Amino acid sequence: MQKIGFDAQKYIQMQYEHIVERINEGHGERLYLEFGGKLVHDKHAMRVLPGFDENAKIKLLQKLSDQAEVIICVFAGDIATNKTRQDFGITYDLEVMRLIDTFRKYGLSINSVVVTRYEENPAVDMFINKLERRNIKTYKHKYTKGYPTDVDVIVSEEGYGANPYIETTKPLCVVTGPGGGSGKLATCLSQLYHENRRGCKARYAKFETFPVWNIPLKHPINVAYEAATADLKDVNMIDSFHLEAYGVQAVNYNRDLEVFPVVKRIIEKIEGGECEYKSPTDMGVNMVGYGICDDEACREAAKQEIIRRTLIALCDYKKGKVDETSAERVRLLMEEVGAHIDDRKVVPAAREYAEKKRESDEQFENIVAVSIELPDGVIVTGRNSEIMAAAAAAILNAVKHLAKMADEVHLIAPHVLEGIQDLKRDILQQEKTSLNVEEILNALTVSASTNPSAELAVEKLKELRGCKAHCTAILNDKDEQLLGDLGIDITCDPEYSTNNLYFK
Structure with missing residues (x-):
């Protein structure tokens, strides 16, 4: 029997309180909360944090259901290429529909689905038609002109202004998607631009479970995140912005660190003032590290997950789903934590x-x-x-x-x-x-x-x-x-x- 290493109830309560605090800080402003990872059925978190409730995130949102509505983003290219969610074996277009059904089951209001980086494609257009004929609002966001370097163009009618505004009514807008690269951040920033043009103040925050910012960089839990995202080439790093601003080490990952200066400038351009965040870690509302109650049990579970990911990556390489570099990277991460395939x-x-x-x-x-x-x-x-x-x-x-x-x-x-x-x-x-x-x-x-x-x-x-x-x-x-x-x-x-x- 696997040892419990994580206190799910403590985590849900702390996370709920932290999100409410972030909402209240805005004094009536709308908060766009980007949800990274899996909002429901987070089996990766359940495996590396024994005791974690795979539906913890949606349960805490259920406590906020009277204040929240959900926007689901999906990258058009993932629909066109039939990208599959590995743990359920279903394509991203079907995963969006599954998410809608799941959110409704938990009493959460579905605002709309946004197809990001839209380009005309028969499979993508069929997906949009299916949703619209079931009375699900859909929006098409095309590639943002000027992104990522020309902030003046991005924050203009040619950039975010070219996207349709997503009509929202509640103080908390949860922006999620079927997987990484779905365009959640771009959708949030586009909404900040449109809200500002309408004279409404809005703020942005991020809820990303992994990597865990307040445990060591090379902790097996964080290494397991790298193994899970090897195909995205994610690499964990010390948040240099956070270290410089506060003198405190915090763990983040390359994509967030790379994009932070641009995001900061975009927010400042939209709001016409200094950004409230000094680091990408500041943007987060992640309390998962505080839920760990047995570090050794979580370390062992994370090592087992890295072994599991190594075997999956090797099979995916054999099937032609990933390149050799991705498979080799996961194998090296397994060696890095001192694990071997036979340990499973x-x-x-x-x-x-x-x-x-x-x-x-x-x-x-x-x-x-x-x-x-x-x-x-x-x-x-x-x-x-x-x-x-x-x-x-x-x-x-x-x-x-x-x-x-x-x-x-x-x-x-x-x-x-x-x-x-x-x-x-x-x-x-x-x-x-x-x-x-x-x-x-x-x-x-x-x-x-x-x-x-x-x-x-x-x-x-x-x-x-x-x-x-x-x-x-x-x-x-x-x-x-x-x-x-x-x-x-x-x-x-x-x-x-x-x-x-x-x-x-």
Whole structure:
């Protein structure tokens, strides 16, 4: 059982109080609060800060629901290229829609969706049409003329003035997006310009969970952030502006530090006076560092996350999703914190089991193994066969262990498995007839109506949430998604199980 290292309730209360304080400082001015990272289902924070509530941020916003409205930004290029949110396996356009549904569930008012750096594109225009026909206001913000060097042009009718003004009504405007580079900052600054032109005062602040500004630069939690954003080339640094202004070390990252002088000049140009912020850290409202209650537990969790990110990066390189530089950078970060891939216990367990089965079953080619670490610390394994995929076998073995059943117990009758295989081969005419995770779960659920053992096994599936797992080959998208839906944190070796390019 993982040790708790983070006090979620303390964090939510401190964060709430700090945001309210920032709102009240404005004396009635509207506050545009840029939310970096994941506003809901922040699984990265949950993994590196054991005890963190993945929905902590939206829960604290729920406490401000009467004062807040949400603007969602999405970069047009991410829609055009079908960029995917890795932890859910869905594209950014679908993630925007999921966010809207989630915010509504928490009682938060959706103001609009802003498509940033808009250029005409069939996929982007279809996305806008979908939203507008569901009565979601959408705005198109094109590339800002003069950005980032010519502040006089940026803060003019040619620059921010060319963007449509987003009509807002509440004192707190939360500006978020499906991921990094969504154009949240540009949207906030554009709104400051338009508010000022209308004679309304508005302020800007930023809520970015990582890097954590008040822990050491090379703390594994901060290194884990670099590993998570390797494709964005983010690098943590000491905030030199904060150090110079206050004589205090604070951690920030390269993009914020690089853009701060420009942001400061833009705000001063808009407001016609000195900017209230002396550093990018000043702009933040992040209390997450104060929620750490067991530093050692968080260090260990962060190291595990860096190992996880290394395996994901190596697989993404194999799939052609990232370049070699990004994958190599994550590997070097893992070495920097003194971690090794084998420190993720399920990795050597899966590899050793696969090797053992290769030696004992020379007739079966391309053996793949999956290992799952259960809440009691026991690691169970499963391998692929002519009947089912390795991940499906491992799940059945896991629920048998949790239910204290013997390996010989049949959870699914053999004739049921054969019937599904016959359907796949003879009627659907599929090349691969071994059953995947979804098919096994469906068969297990149906079996539960007549088999008490299967019924108990279905109940035990809930206990797999939060478990770590590893596969000795890259999983197909369906199995990876289903394991994620079960709450299993799965990683893979960067190898395909066969040489086939389509029939895997």
